[in-house]
């Protein structure tokens with residue numbers, strides 16, 4: 188689709204693809220990133236009331252931040268390629284990390300329930316993630332671990348299995364899900380924060 192708006196990118200190697208229509212724009216990569224690579228440390232965040240544009244950053248009712256950058260245009264995917272990792276108590280370590288290799292031209296996507304317990308604005312997901320990631324157990328059960336989840340309302344409405352299949356989930360979401368389920372959820376080993 189033809190971009191209809193231009194602006195100076197807030198981060199090198201990333202570019203917003205503006206598209207006409209409400210919420211149709213997206214963030215694209217303009218370079219390759221390796222799995223585990225940090226795209227950026229998050230700076231310039233401001234506390235805000237929960238909104239479609241905010242990220243949850245903790246367990247409290249006021250723990251929401253505006254990104255104030257092109258990362259606003261990161262769309263949700265049920266098979267995301269980045270994570271917003273805001274789990275450190277040191278806010279200078281909050282960052283965006285690649286969950287798998289990202290190629291030049293790929294859309295940057297994250298799993299919104301990785302930060303959001305209850306979305307301010309639920310939506311029908313159009314990520315189109317298909318039944319591609321079959322595991323041995325899921326083949327036996329005839330289910331798939333990463334297929335599109337449909338309406339995205341937040342982590343509160345997802346099972347432990349659905350959450351733990353998405354690469355990385357922030358600490359307060361794991362805590363809230365553990366309280367809900369009265370069971371412990373292990374962070375996927377491959378996605379754990381490498382020393383940060």
Ligand SMILES: C[S@@+](CC[C@H](N)C(=O)[O-])C[C@H]1O[C@@H](n2cnc3c(N)ncnc32)[C@H](O)[C@@H]1O
Pocket residue numbers: 209210211212213239240259260261262263264308309310311312313314
């Ligand atoms: C923070 S904005 C992301 C950028 C947005 N696409 C835009 O153009 O402003 C979040 C909104 O984008 C839309 N969105 C994000 N991911 C989506 C997806 N996988 N399917 C459908 N809509 C999505 C939803 O309307 C959601 O409330």
